Amino acid sequence: MTAAGKRIRALLPAASDYAPLRRTWRGDLLAGITVGIVALPLALGFGISSGAGAEAGIITAIVAGIVAAVFGGSNVQVSGPTGAMVVVLAPIVASHGIGAVALVSLMAGVIVLIAGALRLGRAVSFIPWPVIEGFTFGIAVIIFLQQVPALTRAEVAGASHTNVVVTAVEALANADGGYLLWALAAVAVVAACMLLLPLWHRAIPASLVGIALVTLAALWVPTPLADIGELPSSLPPPMLPPMNAALLGELALPALTVAALAAIESLLAARVAASLADTGPYDPDRELVGQGLASVAAGLFGGMPATGAIARTAVSVRAGARTRVAAVAHALVLLLVVLVAAQPVGLIPLAALSGVLMVTAVRMVHLTTVRSILRSTRADAIAFVVTAVVTISVDLIVAVVIGIVVAGIFAIRSLSRATGVTREAVQGEPVAGDERIAIVRLDGPLFFAAADRVADTVNALDGVSVVILRMSQLELVDATGAHVLSEIVQRLESRGITVLIKGVREGHVELFRTVGVLRALRHHKHLFAELPDAIEHARSHVARERAAG
Known part of the structure; x- marks a missing residue:
């Protein structure tokens, strides 16, 4: 049959x-x-x-x-x-x-x-x-x-x-x-x-x-x-x-x-x-x-x-x-x-x-x-x-x-409040220039109701040379959330701030590629699986910037 x-x-x-x-x-x-x-x-x-x-x-x-x-x-x-x-x-x-x-x-x-x-x-x-x-x-x-x-x-x-x-x-x-x-x-x-x-x-x-x-x-x-x-x-x-x-x-x-x-x-x-x-x-x-x-x-x-x-x-x-x-x-x-x-x-x-x-x-x-x-x-x-x-x-x-x-x-309002945007300290022994590195952890769902709040928080960062976006804790991402992420990367890069992305979940890769999040990065090597690798790259970037200055 x-x-x-x-x-x-x-x-x-x-x-x-x-x-x-x-x-x-x-x-x-x-x-x-x-x-x-x-x-x-x-x-x-x-x-x-x-x-x-x-x-x-x-x-x-x-x-x-x-x-x-x-x-x-x-x-x-x-x-x-x-x-x-x-x-x-x-x-x-x-x-x-x-x-x-x-x-x-x-x-x-x-x-x-x-x-x-x-x-x-x-x-x-x-x-x-x-x-x-x-x-x-x-x-x-x-x-x-x-x-x-x-x-x-x-x-x-x-x-x-x-x-x-x-x-x-x-x-x-x-x-x-x-x-x-x-x-x-x-x-x-x-x-x-x-x-x-x-x-x-x-x-x-x-x-x-x-x-x-x-x-x-x-x-x-x-x-x-x-x-x-x-x-x-x-x-x-x-x-x-x-x-x-x-x-x-x-x-x-x-x-x-x-x-x-x-x-x-x-x-x-x-x-x-x-x-x-x-x-x-x-x-x-x-x-x-x-x-x-x-x-x-x-x-x-x-x-x-x-x-x-x-x-x-x-x-x-x-x-x-x-x-x-x-x-x-x-x-x-x-x-x-x-x-x-x-x-x-x-x-x-x-x-x-x-x-x-x-x-x-x-x-x-x-x-x-x-x-x-x-x-x-x-x-x-x-x-x-x-x-x-x-x-x-x-x-x-x-x-x-x-x-x-x-x-x-009300459910959307409650869900949007579950979206977290937290700035973390750089891990490991302090190194000169760490104050120029901002690690931002994104938690919970990133969808249309919370996207603007995330964008406002990240774009308000000042006095930094490198921003590491930690995404391993992102649970749900819709097209609006992914689009806002691509705009965040583009806006930071236009201000001369290098953006590194760490921990993109396998289920989000295709969406990020389609919407343009990954394409917005300055270099394809700015995508990392582990945080220590991202921090090491960020420190090297800051060091080169200080040496050039």
Whole structure:
């Protein structure tokens, strides 16, 4: 098989994906059932919160859950609608309508699929931890605030603003007091169940118990609470969503944003999932391929874009998942709910689902992690805060980009400070004329951010005849650093100062030759491997100069 064929084969499912199944199938099935129960209210809630509807949420959990499990790069990743995707989709629905969601899912899926085929999966490793946590914190705040309109009165969910903070404030200002009291009571019941029942027994599906209690109470006592409404009793047939050139152009940027988010969140979730238990490594490129196909499939069935869901994946792993069968089983459990229980599920009050999402949002924020970042370094704290604020107030992808830029600026600033420029005394017994010799040791990285400082320090040398540049401790040198070195040599030589270079690392020789550092020396013999040889040459030069003077 050719190299290209091997690369393509590595991105496709293989029998080895299920090698452990003979000994793990019981745990995989149990985990699938468990996470399916947990995923039901989340799929419904995220679908409604995005504006696409409960039907889109559960269709995505089923279709994308199966496709991503089979084609993805993680053995245990559970995929479906997530809070982060809801945050991106809500303004798209507000601007283009519900009909645009399936098309955006299709377009974004193709983009993610191409990214996987181009082997871009490792790119997520360039996102710093404080940026990831700031991103997560911002998403949690948005998910929580998105529930406010639904708790004030269902009719105001389509507020006139796409910014979640403005929408929440507007909803509270126009709240129906009576409805709000009923809704808060439903949230309180669900939250109490989710927080207290696990203390009694971890196996209890606390969110479902809370939803069931609120639903039964709403059936028993007349309330104004709006419910989910009618759900389909089967999956719709796959079909291409309506599209035209103008609509594709309008949705190009939103689709790119969704694709970027799907790729980032899925890769982060897969990376975390691989660390939860001994479930084997994950392939980031194959994960992108799987998630891309999952979003394409979800769009064909009228669903929404999908990503890896770390919370559901963690539940699955803790319940015993070790292969992809667990994620497939979770999707089949949800399919069974659609086929046999669509009518009772449609009676669930929306306020109960809001309670589930609010508790989920609160659990996304780990105060110990936030405190650790804020107390670590000023650069990390600023990157965290900026990312969180921009996520909430502007846009998720913009927040990640700005967070990376902020973190990068501080990292470059810190790295540039590690560049050392030190003048050393001439070694050995003092010789007349040694005061005319300057030995300058360059340490650490020499790149664009530190190059000018190095140049200013060396060029400020005065009263010397020879400058020895010690370069054996230079670690990283970029083109800018090498260019500045050549300018330093040229400027010193133009002042009549002889420059000797000692200890050029083998990895820097070609760069120095290409940029002109070595060519700038007065003589090719002014390049030395050992410092004593350079000092001896410098002393002979000074001696000749003194004799001539």
